[in-house]
Amino acid sequence: MKVSGGLHPAAAAAPNARRDDLDGLRGLAIALVAVFHIWFGRVSGGVDVFLVLSGYFFGAMVLNRVLTPGAALSPLPLLLRLVRRLLPAMVVVLGAAALLTVALQPETRWESFADQSLASLGYYQNWYLAGTASDYTRAGEAVSPLQHLWSMSVQGQFYVALLGVVTVLTLVLRPVLGGRLRVALGVVLGALTVASFWYAIVAHGQDQAAAYYDSFARAWEPLAGVLAALTLSRVRLPAWLATVAAVTGLAAILSCGALIDGARLFPGPWALVPVAATILLIASPLRLLAARPLVALGGLAYSLYLWHWPVLIFWLVHTGAPRVGILDGFGVLAASLLLAYLTHRFVENPLRHARLPLGAPRRPGRVRIPVSMPRFALGSAVVLLAVSLAVTSFSWREHVVLQRAKGHELALLPAGDYPGARALTSGVRVPQLPMRPTVLEARDDIPATTKDGCISDFVTAELINCVYGDVDAERTIALAGGSHAEHWITALDMLGLAHGFRVVTYLKMGCPLTTEMVPTIALSDNPYPQCHEWNQEAMAKLVADRPDFVFTTTTRPNLDGPGDVVPDGYLGIWDTLSSNEISVLGMRDTPWLVQNGWLADPADCLSRGGDAVSCGVQRSWALSETNPTLDAAAGYRLLYPLDLSDAVCDATDCRVTEGNVLVYHDSHHLSATYMRTLADELGRQIAAATGWW
Template sequence: MIRADIQALRAIAVLLVVAYHFFPGTVPGGFIGVDVFFVISGFLITGHLLSKPPQSPRMLADFWGRRIRRLLPASFLVLLATLVAMLLWAPQTIWSGISKEIAASALYVQNWFLAGQAVDYLAVDNAPSPVQHFWSLSVEEQFYLVWPVVVLIAIWLVRRHRRRTERQAVGVAIFVIVVASLIASVVITITDPAAAYFVSWTRAWELGLGGLGACLFPWVQQRVGESHAARVVVAYVGLVMIAVAAFSFTGAMPFPSYTAALPVVGTALVLVAGIGRGALSPLRVMAWRPVQIVGDSSYSMYLWHWAALVMLPYALGHALHRNGKLITIIVVFFLAWLTKVLVEDRLRGRRPLGVPLRRSFLFAAVGMLAFVLAAGGVVGFVNMRAAAAQSQLDTELNDPASCFGSRALVNANACTPHGKSLLTDPVFAAADQPAPYKDGCWVLGDFSDQKTCHYGSDLPDAKKVALVGNSHAGQWLPPLQQIAKKENWSITTYLISECYTVDRPIQFPSAQKMKNCSDWNDKVITDVQHSGYDLVVFSNRTAQPMPGMTEAQTFAAAQESYTRVLDEWLRTGTPVLVLRDTPYATELRNVPDCVATHLKDLSACDGTDARKQVDPLAAAAEAISAPNLSVLDETSRICAKGTCYSVLGGVIVYFDRGHMSATFATSLAPDIKSAADALLARSAKR
């Protein structure tokens, strides 16, 4: 029997998510619709398993087969449509990333894939994936895989020991899981907040609480009895809790953690209330036919809405504005209804996919394999394009023209800024990153892994060079590597993401990450001071705030701190070359993506002097008068006459929107070599 209140909760959940994604300002906490879905799933699946408990592998297979027929046909349809839309309209720069996520979504491990991506802050510069919403479906599928096994074990134990009823045994097992998962949710949200949003451990308690509601439902109904008023009050309390969360929560709050208890407990209260249609009952509105239609189509609506929102701008060639979004929502409703009627309803039964049962699993296996192979084919194609571009580029680099890359502004009278042709393909540029990205030579995540790496010469007489800073230091490694080949340099990298090299705390979401950043900086400052380097190359992007400070206060405090750090190094006689932070294409999401969509008008991806960055490190260095300190400002190699370029001399300047591509950075090697030689010569005369 289909409960109208549950269908209405589904409608509320999907409408909250749709409103949050299309018009985020209207429902700032609309993301809690996913949590409502989790509780509903836990309640329904646990109730089903209690009414028909699995007692054999065959019964488990039958349960999983029904889940396959219920969920996979519609999800595979949306994944296929997304893959086709990507190939038709999206720039090739994002094909590889989207394809990998399509494969992860088809295998229902998208939540773990995104949790892995969450530690890479560069990923925020990438275009949103049209299938990233499959993370919640992945959590649910993993729940459907494990939950019947938990119920089976609990029932087997109670039948063996006969100490309590089957429902009590299942309830105890679920309670243990809920407590353990809630603790994990609180801890992981503190220690790794970005990944905590996606991983299954932090979400299991939400599904489990719905399961507890199913275990307690008969007892609650007996206690409440015929008291319609009590049920109505409980249901209204639950609905108010959901509403408060939806309109008061924001993305800045720690989540899921214990914070999610408000919408989760609220949903559970509505479910266990089991309200009827009596006087003042919210069911009188919840049972309204349009609400029920939305609830019936909520699964397909959830599948289609995000894919449509992300992919349509590529098809149309411009962003969706308010009217466009409203039309898109109508289209999504229509697509969801068609998918419900023509796909979900037709394939969820015993035929054609359920008899014999192996057809269900064959359908799942073939579908997953097909998407993995298709994604692999797209990634292979993109890699071939990048390899071909690299081959052509190697030829150019062996005999660089006077207008190549940054040289286009050096020889401005003889060169056109963008170049006569695009020498770095956008697909190639998106992957044109310094070696540490491929080598894993970064301190990432919670900054607990304090690694350093070596590049360049291994000869005992090599000049010892330290490259110090965050990712805006790492972008300078390619030109340093080129110099190292010719000048016998041995380069040690001290590279970390976001954390910049100062002697005071920097604000991060977790206390552990703040401490690890400070520990890393203490290590780096000490290592550089006592390791006898012949040259230190130092650069940072100073973006993260300091605790309790505004942006201006942070910059002032950072400049003072940088001054102290530089003084410590300079007192040892070590030459320090400070590289001023480079312009940042803040108005674009991703430069290679922009170039890929504006190949006939590269100027559409250029910016203004607003891209230039305030750099407290360079300011600190410029205020110090020391023969063993120099500042190199390469802004004029990217910006000229009020324009900051995204393509120069046929080379795409950035591989995202703020980090120079390895190829473009390499074109700056002559400037770095000249500055380093002058600094070393001046220091040698002391």
């Protein structure tokens, strides 16, 4: 007898009949996941179906064990079974992805892959992604070929937690409650489900991107499946009601991906749609789902889920296209299906079912045979591959750490050897020397404010003030706005120390000074309510503190066409500052490396063999012919426009290297090393505006 569910099928002693319809539901769910990922770039709700089914079948197995009188309570056999079931296929996929990463991806991507490989092997990938979802220093990273494995980590953690909770509760309560243990378990698991759902709502409101991967915010979904396993075996619906429930559940699952943007709305209340729909289909078997093609696809669900995402990502890396078309999408799907079948047939089944000959499909009624040498060799190869992946990942991470350990040298580079911006502003000679920071150093060549924790992150609306420059000076420049104001701190700090003024920071990630009521995160439509809250607090404090000058950006890229613009929300800020007699040093924003509608990372591009020009952007695309601030400045007598475009771009191109220095540390922020070479020109313009020196 075989009963399977979720991405990780697990045999259960109950119910007594095989549920082909739920195998078919898994097949439908993985089809929706693959189709929506490949062609639509959306979350279909299929993973939520898997989470519920995993809870249902694994929960049935665990509960059947503890509710059977005299059954052994040791969780070790189930844990070993999980390891044998889950790890081999994942290790094979990770090994293939590692080879493709080295072959197709630039070395700047290898560190992230190594981190995520270790996270996947250790089943904490979801926490890794939750921690980096709002990580400012990683905001420019491309989508990982292992990103989809977050759900594997959630399920693995859930299995271990459920085993532990149910085993402990049984040991404590069974001697006291006896036959009432089922009710007690239902009460505890129900309370945990409600608590997790409430936490998901709160976490979703605070930081949806991180909550999406949060195990505690996701636990209610498989717990709903466990409760179904505990209760639905005793529920019998009238035929007509079962039919209505099943059709409703199927319709909800089929429409979920098209009608609900799960990437933005899960794991909040909208996730109830696929979860409740799955419960309806568990309670109401639907013969349509037992169709042979769906059942067969359901058998491949785990392997297909593992393969489809890396195949898609590596194909996009190979083609350089932002998305697949109809024909190559079918190619990605076909390749994923073939790899899934081979993995299922020659890796999953032989190592999972000790009674099957190597490579044989599983069939009921086979007699047990000894473990064969081919199977032992296969298991040993998988273990060796897992160890090799771990060792290689740790080794590459250590190599990168050693490379970045030289980063302290960047502040001491000889000006004659590394003139940077002075090659543009002063026309100095540029010797033939290696670029600094290197492509591996670039990620850490960031402003001191980020390292010092002096910029509010995406989640919090708290205002953080730090002081740089001459901290004892009486004259003050307030550096205020988002990260594009922040990266000027390196030069401002140098100038403050040299010319006797202090720099007080009012900074928040991705949040320029604006009066927009509903700001959005750059290059997306995602609302950013914390930015509005922070702006209100920052502006009130700026008015109260009354600095001599507020240094902030005055333009943004024109996302609808070439050039840059002054957003309407900036004008309200200028009005407020002007009405309070506070002067503004208005810096024109530096060019963003937007290519074909996507942000392009220069370190990646250079690692792939690009050069300073091909990895950059044309000046005519990135910048308007004249600074848009000048048109608006006439109405603001206390606004002093600053423009260092000629220190970043030449007459035709905004290149990614100048004067042996890497201009950008990511796709739209200047490196701290290049910013140091801008200090002279910035100082000249500030002196002209302030008259301080």
